[in-house]
Amino acid sequence: MRRSVFIAGLATLTLGTLGFGTGQKSYVASAQEKMSTMEVKIDNFSFGPATLTVPVGATVTWTNRDDIPHTVVSTDDSKTFKSKVLDTDEKFSFTFSKVGTYPYFCSIHPKMTGKVIVQ
Protein backbone atom coordinates (compact mmCIF):
# COMPACT_ATOMS: atom_id res chain seq x y z
CA MET A 1 0.00 0.00 0.00
CA ARG A 2 2.67 2.42 1.07
CA ARG A 3 4.82 1.54 -1.93
CA SER A 4 2.06 2.14 -4.48
CA VAL A 5 1.35 5.54 -2.98
CA PHE A 6 5.02 6.35 -3.22
CA ILE A 7 5.18 5.33 -6.88
CA ALA A 8 2.09 7.33 -7.74
CA GLY A 9 3.62 10.33 -6.00
CA LEU A 10 6.85 9.92 -7.93
CA ALA A 11 4.99 9.68 -11.23
CA THR A 12 3.11 12.90 -10.51
CA LEU A 13 6.33 14.60 -9.59
CA THR A 14 7.98 13.53 -12.83
CA LEU A 15 5.11 14.66 -14.96
CA GLY A 16 4.95 17.95 -13.08
CA THR A 17 8.64 18.57 -13.63
CA LEU A 18 8.34 17.78 -17.31
CA GLY A 19 5.41 20.14 -17.72
CA PHE A 20 7.22 22.90 -15.90
CA GLY A 21 10.42 22.47 -17.92
CA THR A 22 8.47 22.61 -21.17
CA GLY A 23 6.73 25.76 -20.06
CA GLN A 24 10.04 27.40 -19.20
CA LYS A 25 11.57 26.90 -22.62
CA SER A 26 8.63 27.60 -24.84
CA TYR A 27 4.89 27.28 -24.72
CA VAL A 28 4.94 25.46 -28.03
CA ALA A 29 5.35 21.78 -27.41
CA SER A 30 7.24 19.73 -29.94
CA ALA A 31 5.73 16.74 -31.67
CA GLN A 32 7.56 14.37 -29.34
CA GLU A 33 5.99 16.05 -26.34
CA LYS A 34 2.56 15.84 -27.86
CA MET A 35 1.07 13.84 -25.02
CA SER A 36 2.54 15.94 -22.25
CA THR A 37 0.35 17.91 -19.93
CA MET A 38 0.42 21.66 -20.41
CA GLU A 39 -0.30 23.75 -17.37
CA VAL A 40 -1.99 27.05 -16.69
CA LYS A 41 -1.71 28.42 -13.17
CA ILE A 42 -4.35 30.68 -11.72
CA ASP A 43 -2.62 33.15 -9.44
CA ASN A 44 -3.67 36.58 -8.23
CA PHE A 45 -6.84 36.62 -10.32
CA SER A 46 -5.03 35.90 -13.59
CA PHE A 47 -4.27 32.98 -15.89
CA GLY A 48 -0.59 32.26 -16.46
CA PRO A 49 0.35 32.09 -19.21
CA ALA A 50 -2.60 34.07 -20.53
CA THR A 51 -1.94 32.66 -24.01
CA LEU A 52 -0.83 29.07 -24.31
CA THR A 53 0.05 27.40 -27.62
CA VAL A 54 -0.21 23.62 -27.74
CA PRO A 55 -0.23 20.87 -30.37
CA VAL A 56 -3.40 19.01 -31.30
CA GLY A 57 -4.07 16.29 -28.77
CA ALA A 58 -2.48 18.10 -25.84
CA THR A 59 -4.17 18.12 -22.48
CA VAL A 60 -4.17 21.45 -20.68
CA THR A 61 -4.54 21.50 -16.91
CA TRP A 62 -5.56 24.60 -15.00
CA THR A 63 -4.73 24.81 -11.28
CA ASN A 64 -6.31 27.40 -9.00
CA ARG A 65 -3.69 28.67 -6.58
CA ASP A 66 -5.79 31.57 -5.24
CA ASP A 67 -7.67 31.68 -1.95
CA ILE A 68 -10.81 32.45 -3.95
CA PRO A 69 -12.65 30.06 -6.28
CA HIS A 70 -12.42 30.49 -10.04
CA THR A 71 -13.78 28.81 -13.16
CA VAL A 72 -12.42 28.11 -16.63
CA VAL A 73 -15.13 28.63 -19.26
CA SER A 74 -14.52 28.85 -23.00
CA THR A 75 -16.15 31.68 -24.89
CA ASP A 76 -15.91 30.37 -28.45
CA ASP A 77 -19.22 29.86 -30.22
CA SER A 78 -19.50 26.19 -29.39
CA LYS A 79 -18.53 26.67 -25.72
CA THR A 80 -15.94 23.93 -26.01
CA PHE A 81 -15.14 23.53 -22.30
CA LYS A 82 -16.50 24.58 -18.95
CA SER A 83 -15.05 23.66 -15.59
CA LYS A 84 -16.90 23.31 -12.33
CA VAL A 85 -15.99 25.85 -9.72
CA LEU A 86 -12.38 25.29 -8.71
CA ASP A 87 -11.61 25.94 -5.08
CA THR A 88 -8.03 26.44 -3.91
CA ASP A 89 -5.63 23.87 -5.44
CA GLU A 90 -8.35 22.21 -7.49
CA LYS A 91 -7.61 21.37 -11.12
CA PHE A 92 -9.45 21.20 -14.41
CA SER A 93 -8.15 19.47 -17.55
CA PHE A 94 -9.26 19.51 -21.14
CA THR A 95 -7.82 17.70 -24.14
CA PHE A 96 -7.79 19.72 -27.35
CA SER A 97 -8.47 17.52 -30.36
CA LYS A 98 -9.00 20.23 -32.98
CA VAL A 99 -6.87 23.05 -34.32
CA GLY A 100 -8.17 26.49 -33.39
CA THR A 101 -8.11 29.38 -30.95
CA TYR A 102 -10.04 28.88 -27.74
CA PRO A 103 -10.61 32.03 -25.70
CA TYR A 104 -11.83 31.48 -22.15
CA PHE A 105 -12.56 33.38 -18.93
CA CYS A 106 -13.47 32.97 -15.28
CA SER A 107 -17.24 33.24 -15.17
CA ILE A 108 -17.08 34.47 -11.55
CA HIS A 109 -14.45 37.15 -12.24
CA PRO A 110 -14.98 38.00 -15.91
CA LYS A 111 -12.00 40.35 -16.02
CA MET A 112 -9.88 37.20 -15.95
CA THR A 113 -9.38 36.04 -19.53
CA GLY A 114 -7.00 33.74 -21.40
CA LYS A 115 -6.70 31.72 -24.55
CA VAL A 116 -5.40 28.41 -25.81
CA ILE A 117 -4.10 28.20 -29.37
CA VAL A 118 -4.11 24.69 -30.75
CA GLN A 119 -1.81 24.16 -33.75
Next chain:
Amino acid sequence: MSEKKKDELLHDHNHDGVDRRGFLKCMAWAGTGAFCVMKGGVLKSYSLSRVSEISTADMMGELSFVQISDSHMGFNKPANPDVAGTLKAAVDKINALSSAPEFMLHTGDISHLSKPEEFDTVDQILKSAAPKDVFYVPGEHDVLNDDGKQFLERYGKGSKGAGWYSFEKKGVHFIGLVNVMNLKAGGLGTLGHDQLEWLEDDVKHLKPSTPIVVFGHIPLWSVYPEWGWGTEDSAQALAYLKKFGSVTVLNGHIHQTMQKVEGNVTFHTAASTAFPQPAPGKADSPGPMKVPAEQLKSVLGITDVNYIQGKHALAVVDSSLA
Protein backbone atom coordinates in the same frame (compact mmCIF):
# COMPACT_ATOMS: atom_id res chain seq x y z
CA MET B 1 -6.49 65.86 8.52
CA SER B 2 -6.55 69.23 6.82
CA GLU B 3 -7.84 67.72 3.58
CA LYS B 4 -11.09 67.10 5.40
CA LYS B 5 -11.95 70.74 4.87
CA LYS B 6 -11.56 70.60 1.13
CA ASP B 7 -14.61 70.30 -0.97
CA GLU B 8 -12.96 67.98 -3.42
CA LEU B 9 -11.74 64.57 -4.06
CA LEU B 10 -10.19 62.22 -1.63
CA HIS B 11 -7.20 60.96 -3.58
CA ASP B 12 -6.14 58.06 -1.50
CA HIS B 13 -5.00 55.78 -4.21
CA ASN B 14 -2.47 57.63 -6.28
CA HIS B 15 -4.70 59.63 -8.60
CA ASP B 16 -5.52 56.60 -10.61
CA GLY B 17 -8.44 58.07 -12.45
CA VAL B 18 -11.19 56.71 -10.24
CA ASP B 19 -11.92 60.02 -8.63
CA ARG B 20 -13.55 62.98 -10.26
CA ARG B 21 -15.08 66.31 -9.47
CA GLY B 22 -18.15 66.12 -7.35
CA PHE B 23 -17.00 62.87 -5.90
CA LEU B 24 -17.20 62.25 -2.23
CA LYS B 25 -15.77 59.14 -0.83
CA CYS B 26 -15.06 57.75 2.53
CA MET B 27 -13.27 54.48 2.95
CA ALA B 28 -12.35 52.27 5.80
CA TRP B 29 -11.38 48.84 6.80
CA ALA B 30 -14.55 48.24 8.03
CA GLY B 31 -16.92 46.87 10.48
CA THR B 32 -19.29 44.04 10.41
CA GLY B 33 -22.33 45.67 8.90
CA ALA B 34 -24.12 48.95 8.66
CA PHE B 35 -26.97 50.40 10.67
CA CYS B 36 -29.11 52.54 8.39
CA VAL B 37 -31.70 55.06 9.46
CA MET B 38 -34.01 56.99 7.17
CA LYS B 39 -34.65 60.48 8.47
CA GLY B 40 -36.46 63.16 6.56
CA GLY B 41 -36.18 61.00 3.47
CA VAL B 42 -32.39 60.86 3.64
CA LEU B 43 -30.62 57.67 4.59
CA LYS B 44 -27.78 57.75 7.09
CA SER B 45 -25.53 54.75 7.46
CA TYR B 46 -23.32 53.91 10.42
CA SER B 47 -20.78 51.13 10.78
CA LEU B 48 -22.02 48.62 13.35
CA SER B 49 -18.60 48.50 14.93
CA ARG B 50 -18.94 52.12 15.98
CA VAL B 51 -22.61 52.17 16.68
CA SER B 52 -22.01 52.71 20.39
CA GLU B 53 -20.87 56.21 19.50
CA ILE B 54 -24.19 57.16 17.92
CA SER B 55 -26.56 59.14 20.08
CA THR B 56 -30.02 57.75 20.64
CA ALA B 57 -31.46 60.77 18.86
CA ASP B 58 -29.40 60.01 15.76
CA MET B 59 -30.65 56.44 15.74
CA MET B 60 -34.28 57.49 15.64
CA GLY B 61 -35.92 58.07 12.31
CA GLU B 62 -38.83 57.01 10.16
CA LEU B 63 -37.25 53.66 9.55
CA SER B 64 -34.09 51.81 10.47
CA PHE B 65 -32.56 48.62 9.16
CA VAL B 66 -29.24 46.81 9.02
CA GLN B 67 -27.15 45.90 6.00
CA ILE B 68 -24.79 42.95 6.20
CA SER B 69 -22.78 41.55 3.33
CA ASP B 70 -20.29 39.01 2.07
CA SER B 71 -20.48 36.46 4.85
CA HIS B 72 -18.72 33.92 2.53
CA MET B 73 -19.75 30.98 4.70
CA GLY B 74 -17.41 28.09 3.88
CA PHE B 75 -14.31 30.27 3.40
CA ASN B 76 -11.58 28.82 5.63
CA LYS B 77 -8.32 30.30 4.42
CA PRO B 78 -5.84 32.21 6.58
CA ALA B 79 -7.55 35.57 5.96
CA ASN B 80 -10.31 34.31 8.28
CA PRO B 81 -10.57 30.67 9.36
CA ASP B 82 -13.75 31.37 11.34
CA VAL B 83 -16.27 33.20 9.17
CA ALA B 84 -19.12 31.73 11.21
CA GLY B 85 -17.65 33.31 14.33
CA THR B 86 -17.37 36.75 12.75
CA LEU B 87 -20.92 36.53 11.38
CA LYS B 88 -22.13 35.65 14.90
CA ALA B 89 -20.21 38.66 16.20
CA ALA B 90 -22.10 40.84 13.71
CA VAL B 91 -25.41 39.40 14.90
CA ASP B 92 -24.42 40.12 18.50
CA LYS B 93 -23.78 43.75 17.55
CA ILE B 94 -27.14 43.95 15.80
CA ASN B 95 -28.88 42.50 18.85
CA ALA B 96 -27.13 44.99 21.12
CA LEU B 97 -28.53 48.01 19.25
CA SER B 98 -30.60 50.22 21.50
CA SER B 99 -32.99 51.01 18.68
CA ALA B 100 -34.09 47.74 17.11
CA PRO B 101 -33.80 47.72 13.31
CA GLU B 102 -36.94 46.60 11.50
CA PHE B 103 -35.25 44.20 9.11
CA MET B 104 -31.96 43.22 7.53
CA LEU B 105 -30.60 43.37 4.01
CA HIS B 106 -27.96 40.88 2.95
CA THR B 107 -26.18 42.15 -0.15
CA GLY B 108 -24.83 38.83 -1.36
CA ASP B 109 -22.03 36.30 -1.16
CA ILE B 110 -23.94 34.62 1.61
CA SER B 111 -21.97 31.46 0.84
CA HIS B 112 -18.47 30.93 -0.49
CA LEU B 113 -19.12 27.98 -2.84
CA SER B 114 -22.95 27.86 -3.11
CA LYS B 115 -23.04 24.71 -0.99
CA PRO B 116 -26.35 23.93 0.73
CA GLU B 117 -24.66 23.54 4.10
CA GLU B 118 -23.10 26.98 3.76
CA PHE B 119 -26.50 28.60 3.22
CA ASP B 120 -27.89 26.49 6.09
CA THR B 121 -25.23 27.77 8.47
CA VAL B 122 -25.93 31.41 7.60
CA ASP B 123 -29.67 30.87 7.97
CA GLN B 124 -29.09 29.29 11.37
CA ILE B 125 -26.88 32.13 12.60
CA LEU B 126 -29.23 34.83 11.34
CA LYS B 127 -32.14 33.17 13.14
CA SER B 128 -30.68 34.50 16.35
CA ALA B 129 -30.78 38.09 15.09
CA ALA B 130 -33.46 40.34 16.55
CA PRO B 131 -34.80 41.52 13.17
CA LYS B 132 -36.70 38.54 11.77
CA ASP B 133 -37.05 39.64 8.17
CA VAL B 134 -33.98 39.37 5.94
CA PHE B 135 -34.03 40.50 2.31
CA TYR B 136 -31.39 38.98 0.09
CA VAL B 137 -29.79 39.55 -3.28
CA PRO B 138 -27.26 37.05 -4.66
CA GLY B 139 -23.53 37.53 -4.98
CA GLU B 140 -21.54 35.65 -7.62
CA HIS B 141 -20.55 33.10 -4.97
CA ASP B 142 -24.21 32.22 -4.39
CA VAL B 143 -25.02 31.23 -7.97
CA LEU B 144 -22.11 28.93 -8.81
CA ASN B 145 -22.74 25.80 -10.90
CA ASP B 146 -26.54 26.07 -11.09
CA ASP B 147 -27.26 29.54 -12.54
CA GLY B 148 -28.75 30.61 -9.24
CA LYS B 149 -31.45 27.94 -9.03
CA GLN B 150 -30.71 27.09 -5.41
CA PHE B 151 -30.56 30.76 -4.42
CA LEU B 152 -33.97 31.35 -5.95
CA GLU B 153 -35.45 28.35 -4.18
CA ARG B 154 -34.13 29.52 -0.84
CA TYR B 155 -34.48 33.29 -1.00
CA GLY B 156 -36.27 34.23 -4.19
CA LYS B 157 -39.91 33.74 -3.22
CA GLY B 158 -42.01 36.34 -4.99
CA SER B 159 -39.05 37.71 -6.94
CA LYS B 160 -38.80 38.19 -10.69
CA GLY B 161 -36.22 36.84 -13.14
CA ALA B 162 -32.94 35.95 -11.46
CA GLY B 163 -34.23 37.23 -8.11
CA TRP B 164 -34.99 40.95 -8.39
CA TYR B 165 -37.91 42.51 -6.53
CA SER B 166 -39.13 45.59 -4.74
CA PHE B 167 -41.08 46.31 -1.57
CA GLU B 168 -42.32 49.22 0.50
CA LYS B 169 -41.52 49.98 4.12
CA LYS B 170 -42.98 53.07 5.73
CA GLY B 171 -43.12 55.01 2.49
CA VAL B 172 -39.60 54.01 1.42
CA HIS B 173 -39.35 52.02 -1.82
CA PHE B 174 -36.71 49.27 -1.68
CA ILE B 175 -35.41 47.65 -4.86
CA GLY B 176 -33.27 44.48 -4.79
CA LEU B 177 -31.25 44.06 -8.00
CA VAL B 178 -29.23 41.13 -9.35
CA ASN B 179 -26.03 41.93 -11.24
CA VAL B 180 -24.06 38.69 -10.93
CA MET B 181 -25.69 36.58 -13.65
CA ASN B 182 -24.55 35.95 -17.25
CA LEU B 183 -21.28 37.81 -16.80
CA LYS B 184 -19.42 38.29 -20.09
CA ALA B 185 -15.70 37.70 -20.62
CA GLY B 186 -13.76 40.87 -19.93
CA GLY B 187 -16.83 42.62 -18.55
CA LEU B 188 -18.26 43.87 -15.27
CA GLY B 189 -21.45 43.13 -13.35
CA THR B 190 -24.56 43.09 -15.52
CA LEU B 191 -28.23 43.85 -14.87
CA GLY B 192 -29.47 42.91 -18.32
CA HIS B 193 -32.32 44.03 -20.51
CA ASP B 194 -35.16 42.22 -18.73
CA GLN B 195 -34.27 43.55 -15.32
CA LEU B 196 -33.81 47.10 -16.60
CA GLU B 197 -37.19 46.96 -18.25
CA TRP B 198 -38.75 45.72 -15.03
CA LEU B 199 -37.04 48.50 -13.07
CA GLU B 200 -38.33 51.19 -15.39
CA ASP B 201 -41.84 49.87 -14.93
CA ASP B 202 -41.44 49.36 -11.18
CA VAL B 203 -40.67 53.01 -10.43
CA LYS B 204 -42.80 54.63 -13.15
CA HIS B 205 -45.80 55.29 -10.93
CA LEU B 206 -43.95 56.39 -7.81
CA LYS B 207 -43.97 60.02 -6.72
CA PRO B 208 -40.62 61.82 -7.10
CA SER B 209 -40.67 62.48 -3.34
CA THR B 210 -40.57 58.75 -2.56
CA PRO B 211 -37.23 57.85 -0.98
CA ILE B 212 -35.60 55.03 -2.95
CA VAL B 213 -33.16 52.44 -1.61
CA VAL B 214 -31.54 50.18 -4.20
CA PHE B 215 -29.48 47.21 -3.03
CA GLY B 216 -27.41 44.79 -5.08
CA HIS B 217 -24.14 42.89 -4.76
CA ILE B 218 -21.59 44.38 -7.18
CA PRO B 219 -21.27 48.17 -6.88
CA LEU B 220 -23.54 50.08 -9.26
CA TRP B 221 -20.84 52.69 -9.75
CA SER B 222 -17.36 52.27 -11.17
CA VAL B 223 -15.29 51.71 -8.05
CA TYR B 224 -12.43 50.04 -9.94
CA PRO B 225 -13.30 48.49 -13.29
CA GLU B 226 -9.80 46.99 -13.59
CA TRP B 227 -10.82 44.56 -10.86
CA GLY B 228 -14.36 44.21 -12.15
CA TRP B 229 -15.73 46.47 -9.42
CA GLY B 230 -18.56 48.07 -11.34
CA THR B 231 -21.70 47.25 -13.33
CA GLU B 232 -21.83 47.54 -17.14
CA ASP B 233 -25.35 48.88 -17.46
CA SER B 234 -25.81 50.66 -14.13
CA ALA B 235 -26.08 54.05 -15.87
CA GLN B 236 -29.32 52.93 -17.48
CA ALA B 237 -30.71 51.83 -14.10
CA LEU B 238 -29.75 55.12 -12.50
CA ALA B 239 -31.34 57.03 -15.38
CA TYR B 240 -34.71 55.54 -14.38
CA LEU B 241 -34.16 56.91 -10.86
CA LYS B 242 -33.31 60.46 -11.92
CA LYS B 243 -36.69 61.92 -11.05
CA PHE B 244 -36.39 60.97 -7.38
CA GLY B 245 -35.06 63.39 -4.80
CA SER B 246 -33.44 60.80 -2.58
CA VAL B 247 -31.82 57.66 -3.93
CA THR B 248 -29.51 55.47 -1.87
CA VAL B 249 -27.60 52.57 -3.43
CA LEU B 250 -26.24 49.87 -1.11
CA ASN B 251 -23.73 47.32 -2.39
CA GLY B 252 -21.25 44.74 -1.11
CA HIS B 253 -18.68 42.72 -3.08
CA ILE B 254 -15.56 44.79 -2.40
CA HIS B 255 -15.23 43.98 1.31
CA GLN B 256 -14.60 47.53 2.43
CA THR B 257 -16.74 50.57 2.99
CA MET B 258 -16.85 53.40 0.50
CA GLN B 259 -19.29 56.17 -0.07
CA LYS B 260 -19.87 58.52 -2.92
CA VAL B 261 -22.47 61.15 -3.68
CA GLU B 262 -23.41 61.97 -7.24
CA GLY B 263 -26.35 64.26 -7.82
CA ASN B 264 -29.42 62.80 -6.13
CA VAL B 265 -27.74 59.45 -5.54
CA THR B 266 -25.70 58.34 -2.54
CA PHE B 267 -23.69 55.15 -3.02
CA HIS B 268 -22.47 52.98 -0.17
CA THR B 269 -20.55 49.73 -0.14
CA ALA B 270 -20.58 47.60 2.99
CA ALA B 271 -17.80 45.71 4.70
CA SER B 272 -17.67 41.95 4.69
CA THR B 273 -18.45 39.97 7.80
CA ALA B 274 -15.75 37.53 6.65
CA PHE B 275 -12.49 39.05 5.42
CA PRO B 276 -11.15 42.37 4.11
CA GLN B 277 -10.01 43.02 0.53
CA PRO B 278 -7.40 45.56 -0.54
CA ALA B 279 -8.19 49.12 -1.54
CA PRO B 280 -8.52 49.55 -5.32
CA GLY B 281 -5.16 49.07 -7.04
CA LYS B 282 -3.31 48.64 -3.74
CA ALA B 283 -2.42 45.00 -4.38
CA ASP B 284 -1.72 42.70 -7.31
CA SER B 285 -5.24 41.35 -7.14
CA PRO B 286 -8.44 41.79 -5.16
CA GLY B 287 -7.84 38.55 -3.22
CA PRO B 288 -8.45 38.29 0.53
CA MET B 289 -6.11 40.36 2.68
CA LYS B 290 -4.27 38.24 5.17
CA VAL B 291 -3.73 39.79 8.54
CA PRO B 292 -2.23 38.13 11.63
CA ALA B 293 -4.87 36.13 13.54
CA GLU B 294 -4.70 38.39 16.57
CA GLN B 295 -5.47 41.38 14.34
CA LEU B 296 -8.33 39.91 12.35
CA LYS B 297 -11.11 40.88 14.74
CA SER B 298 -9.80 44.41 14.84
CA VAL B 299 -9.67 44.64 11.06
CA LEU B 300 -13.23 43.45 10.82
CA GLY B 301 -14.40 45.20 13.91
CA ILE B 302 -12.95 48.67 13.90
CA THR B 303 -13.77 51.39 11.47
CA ASP B 304 -11.61 54.38 10.94
CA VAL B 305 -13.54 56.60 8.63
CA ASN B 306 -11.97 59.62 7.01
CA TYR B 307 -14.52 62.06 5.77
CA ILE B 308 -14.27 64.68 3.12
CA GLN B 309 -17.41 66.73 3.34
CA GLY B 310 -18.79 68.13 0.16
CA LYS B 311 -21.15 71.05 -0.12
CA HIS B 312 -23.87 68.99 -1.67
CA ALA B 313 -26.91 68.71 0.52
CA LEU B 314 -26.66 64.95 0.71
CA ALA B 315 -22.97 64.92 1.47
CA VAL B 316 -23.64 64.94 5.19
CA VAL B 317 -24.71 61.32 5.18
CA ASP B 318 -22.29 59.14 7.09
CA SER B 319 -20.50 62.12 8.50
CA SER B 320 -21.70 61.85 12.06
CA LEU B 321 -19.04 59.44 13.17
CA ALA B 322 -16.08 61.31 11.77
